[in-house]
Amino acid sequence: MDKVIFEVFRFIPEENKSPYFERFEVPYTKGMTVLQGLLYIQSKLDGSLGCRFACRAGICGSCAMHINGVYRLACETQISLLGEIVRVRPLGHLPIIKDLVVDMTEFWNKYKQIKPYLIHSSSLPEREFLQSVDDREKLTKIVDCILCGACYAACPVVGTHKDYIGPHAFTKANRFIRDSRDNGTLERLRIVGGEDGIFRCHTVFSCQEVCPKDIDPSGSISELKMLTTRLAFTSFDKSKIKV
Amino acid sequence: MRYFPVIVVGGGLAGLRAAIEVNMHNIQVCVLSRVHPVRSHSLAAQGGINGALGNHARGVYDSPEKHAFDTVKGSDYLGDQDAIIRMCNDAPLRIYEMEHWGCPFSRTSEGKIAQRPFGGAGFPRTAYAEDKTGHVLLHTLYEQIVKFEHSSERADIVVLDEMLVTSLVVDDGRCVGVVALNLKSGQFEAFQSDAVIFATGGSGRIYSNSTNALISTALGIYIPFREGAPLKDMEFIQFHPTTLIGTNILMTEGCRGEGGFLLNNKGERFLANYEDSKNAMEVAPRDIVARNIQREIDAGRGFENSYVHLDIRHLGEKRINERLPGIRELCIKFANIDPVVDPIPVQPGQHYTMGGIDTDINGASEIKGLYAAGECACVSVHGANRLGGNSLLETIVYGAIAGRSCAEYVSSLSKTKIGTEIIEARLRDEERRAKEIVSKDGDYIICDVRDKLAQVMAQKVGLFRSESQLKSALEDIQEAREKFAKVKFNSKSKSLSYNYEFINYLETEANICISEVVVRGAIERRESRGSHFRIDYPKRDDAQFLKHTIARYSKGEISLSYKPVKIVKWEPKERKY
Ligand SMILES: Cc1cc2nc3c(=O)[nH]c(=O)nc-3n(C[C@H](O)[C@H](O)[C@H](O)COP(=O)(O)OP(=O)(O)OC[C@H]3O[C@@H](n4cnc5c(N)ncnc54)[C@H](O)[C@@H]3O)c2cc1C
Ligand code: SF4
Ligand code: FES
Numbered sequence: 173m174d175k176v177i178f179e180v181f182r183f184i185p186e187e188n189k190s191p192y193f194e195r196f197e198v199p200y201t202k203g204m205t206v207l208q209g210l211l212y213i214q215s216k217l218d219g220s221l222g223c224r225f226a227c228r229a230g231i232c233g234s235c236a237m238h239i240n241g242v243y244r245l246a247c248e249t250q251i252s253l254l255g256e257i258v259r260v261r262p263l264g265h266l267p268i269i270k271d272l273v274v275d276m277t278e279f280w281n282k283y284k285q286i287k288p289y290l291i292h293s294s295s296l297p298e299r300e301f302l303q304s305v306d307d308r309e310k311l312t313k314i315v316d317c318i319l320c321g322a323c324y325a326a327c328p329v330v331g332t333h334k335d336y337i338g339p340h341a342f343t344k345a346n347r348f349i350r351d352s353r354d355n356g357t358l359e360r361l362r363i364v365g366g367e368d369g370i371f372r373c374h375t376v377f378s379c380q381e382v383c384p385k386d387i388d389p390s391g392s393i394s395e396l397k398m399l400t401t402r403l404a405f406t407s408f409d410k411s412k413i414k415v
Numbered sequence: 416m417r418y419f420p421v422i423v424v425g426g427g428l429a430g431l432r433a434a435i436e437v438n439m440h441n442i443q444v445c446v447l448s449r450v451h452p453v454r455s456h457s458l459a460a461q462g463g464i465n466g467a468l469g470n471h472a473r474g475v476y477d478s479p480e481k482h483a484f485d486t487v488k489g490s491d492y493l494g495d496q497d498a499i500i501r502m503c504n505d506a507p508l509r510i511y512e513m514e515h516w517g518c519p520f521s522r523t524s525e526g527k528i529a530q531r532p533f534g535g536a537g538f539p540r541t542a543y544a545e546d547k548t549g550h551v552l553l554h555t556l557y558e559q560i561v562k563f564e565h566s567s568e569r570a571d572i573v574v575l576d577e578m579l580v581t582s583l584v585v586d587d588g589r590c591v592g593v594v595a596l597n598l599k600s601g602q603f604e605a606f607q608s609d610a611v612i613f614a615t616g617g618s619g620r621i622y623s624n625s626t627n628a629l630i631s632t633a634l635g636i637y638i639p640f641r642e643g644a645p646l647k648d649m650e651f652i653q654f655h656p657t658t659l660i661g662t663n664i665l666m667t668e669g670c671r672g673e674g675g676f677l678l679n680n681k682g683e684r685f686l687a688n689y690e691d692s693k694n695a696m697e698v699a700p701r702d703i704v705a706r707n708i709q710r711e712i713d714a715g716r717g718f719e720n721s722y723v724h725l726d727i728r729h730l731g732e733k734r735i736n737e738r739l740p741g742i743r744e745l746c747i748k749f750a751n752i753d754p755v756v757d758p759i760p761v762q763p764g765q766h767y768t769m770g771g772i773d774t775d776i777n778g779a780s781e782i783k784g785l786y787a788a789g790e791c792a793c794v795s796v797h798g799a800n801r802l803g804g805n806s807l808l809e810t811i812v813y814g815a816i817a818g819r820s821c822a823e824y825v826s827s828l829s830k831t832k833i834g835t836e837i838i839e840a841r842l843r844d845e846e847r848r849a850k851e852i853v854s855k856d857g858d859y860i861i862c863d864v865r866d867k868l869a870q871v872m873a874q875k876v877g878l879f880r881s882e883s884q885l886k887s888a889l890e891d892i893q894e895a896r897e898k899f900a901k902v903k904f905n906s907k908s909k910s911l912s913y914n915y916e917f918i919n920y921l922e923t924e925a926n927i928c929i930s931e932v933v934v935r936g937a938i939e940r941r942e943s944r945g946s947h948f949r950i951d952y953p954k955r956d957d958a959q960f961l962k963h964t965i966a967r968y969s970k971g972e973i974s975l976s977y978k979p980v981k982i983v984k985w986e987p988k989e990r991k992y
Binding site for chain 2: 184186187217220221222225228229230233234248269270271273284287288289290292296298299300303305311315316318348351353354
């Protein structure tokens with residue numbers, strides 16, 4: 173393969189009546205990623221192509237987009253795995269600002285809704301809070317979330333219920349609930365168990381399928397459902413609630 | 416025009432920590448960042464953060480003083496010792512603070528923060544979270560920002576992301592605001608403020624073989640430089656010994672800290688054959704290991720004349736998954752190899768900018784009201800060579816210090832909110848300049864000029880330098896400048912909203928200027944010290960060069976001068992490991 177065709181979603185709300193796909197021919201080099209292809213277009217063919225990127229190493233979460241039918245990170249997707257046509261679209265469910273760039277305000281606001289910070293009641297120790305290796309193990313993986321939005325864009329519930337808090341935020345909530353140092357379980361369960369929360373989830377596992385970090389947001393949602401149900405039947409006692 | 420008493424430019428670790436500190440003093444603060452804070456390059460840091468916590472079985476006798484000595488020695492005695500001592504003393508406090516804020520560090524069997532050995536350190540003092548330390552630190556700080564946003568106890572903390580600061584406004588020697596391009600709207604916006612803290616990170620992308628994010632360009636330091644803020648020690652560029660062939664994605668020093676080997680094409684641990692690395696072997700400091708890898712490749716003992724092997728297979732799958740899971744993932748995704756079964760192909764690559772905006776021990780620059788912290792600043796704690804794990808530390812220690820001194824400065828001002836007219840005039844200048852740029856119609860493509868220059872820097876201003884190569888680089892820079900004057904703007908839409916060609920234009924202009932600062936400093940420094948190795952002057956020369964290089968910009972001209980190093984405790988000795 174010495175060239176690939178990029179079909180890129182284009183839309184500038186002030187300039188175009190409706191979105192369209194534009195074709196670009198990009199010379200292929202071994203090991204080329206989708207992001208490298210987009211950067212080639214940006215530097216040689218049309219500098220105004222809008223897309224987000226930063227780290228180019230799959231860790232900053234900027235470049236999640238819909239690539240040949242699946243939400244993934246452009247910078248870590250090898251073109252060789254896709255074939256000769258690469259078709260890219262922006263993340264779904266979010267308003268488009270320009271081309272592949274979407275407005276993530278609601279994504280961040282929902283993240284903020286679940287109190288995404290450690291809530292500790294005990295007074296601070298002079299040194300670190302002690303945490304056993306086993307307790308730390310409960311945070312492994314789940315703290316890897318890079319807030320890329322792939323799960324959010326793939327979730328059908330987000331598409332039908334505008335205020336649905338979303339898998340990224342539930343994952344974050346669960347990250348803190350699992351943390352032995354945290355005391356905000358009750359507050360967070362009230363939020364995630366509410367009107368716009370986890371009970372709207374249809375358990376279709378879209379979020380789990382697309383997550384580039386293999387984090388399993390659906391697993392977190394199930395854990396939260398269980399905890400919330402238990403909370404409904406027990407008077408609140410943290411030791412009973414924690415998994 | 417919006418007004419904030421303090422503006423922080425940059426949402427990485429240094430910027431966020433500075434903003435929190437300012438806000439703790441009940442002062443309203445606004446963070447402007449070209450990307451959302453959690454996209455900042457700090458999150459790429461893998462290995463860890465240094466502090467004499469004494470949590471490792473072999474680290475019980477560690478102390479801030481020993482940490483400071485290792486740092487001074489690692490800096491090849493060019494670091495300012497008062498600043499280093501201060502950083503190492505504050506280290507435990509700042510690391511515990513991050514832990515209290517929720518940072519999920521890996522743990523020892525006693526439940527304490529786990530620490531690992533790192534190059535150039537006498538004890539295992541690098542605290543880590545698997546190999547994702549920067550990621551968890553940055554998310555933790557951003558979480559605190561959200562908490563502060565929610566809190567009604569203090570003045571506001573405001574984060575405006577996707578705001579590219581394009582210029583700093585200085586009125587009669589005092590910093591009065593900034594102008595930024597709002598990437599969402601494509602419009603310029605003016606901000607008035609009584610003080611500005613720059614925390615724009617490293618300039619790695621002036622090199623083509625950099626481990627840094629694509630957004631880590633020289634623009635951040637060029638903006639204050641152009642307004643008269645001097646830069647310090649810019650010729651000191653760290654090359655990391657082990658970056659993945661092809662993409663130059665970092666393979667953390669933790670790979671070697673955990674016991675990985677470096678092997679040549681004969682399967683030998685070749686570091687044993689070099690005087691300066693034969694004792695410490697794989698955990699010798701970066702500059703030494705990087706040079707010896709390059710020597711090995713140049714002598715024909717590498718693979719395909721471009722890389723050596725980093726072998727971690729003997730650690731076993733379990734330990735690799737436990738300690739280095741991110742490395743495994745990167746190797747599989749970007750090099751199509753699994754380090755559990757294959758050795759990793761690595762080569763040295765540009766990694767860290769030791770120099771930066773010249774600040775005093777409180778983070779203050781020469782311009783009143785302008786502060787700097789993190790990789791864009793040079794306090795200087797890294798001198799001629801940074802030790803792994805010390806720059807994350809610098810971001811939170813000096814981020815907090817710069818925040819505090821800035822808050823004190825702002826509180827002491829009798830006149831605030833000044834310079835309205837000059838800021839508005841600058842806003843109009845920027846708009847006019849942007850119009851000119853988007854209508855350029857010359858012969859050259861902007862990115863080509865940028866990329867060509869970055870290759871020159873990698874080839875001629877790299878690990879091994881010489882007068883003739885450096886002078887030839889200077890000519891190449893001049894050529895880049897001439898071509899840059901004749902570029903064309905090929906974007907179909909001229910709107911500035913997420914227009915990367917426009918951003919590239921600004922970055923290329925900055926890269927050209929800052930590359931020249933690096934090269935000029937390197938030519939004048941006729942000695943070898945830390946990361947700066949001159950084959951024509953292979954020895955350190957304290958009599959002439961135990962001093963900081965200071966670069967200034969005035970009316971389009973760069974000039975160099977020097978400034979003494981602060982030696983308060985340890986007299987310079989030969990650096991041996
Ligand atoms: C791959 C890698 C691994 C590393 N590993 C380690 C490690 O293990 N241990 C260690 O101690 N150090 C490590 N380092 C170094 C360390 O991560 C960095 O030095 C440090 O994180 C820099 O932080 P910062 O806050 O200064 O800058 P950054 O995190 O780079 O943040 C810069 C910020 O400035 C903003 N910005 C820049 N220019 C502008 C502008 N013009 N307008 C508006 N905003 C702007 C950006 O948006 C960003 O938010 C590593 C570095 C790399 C590249
Ligand atoms: S859970 Fe996965 S898909 Fe969702 S935001 Fe986090 S990293 Fe992205
Ligand atoms: S550019 Fe950072 S995840 Fe793709």
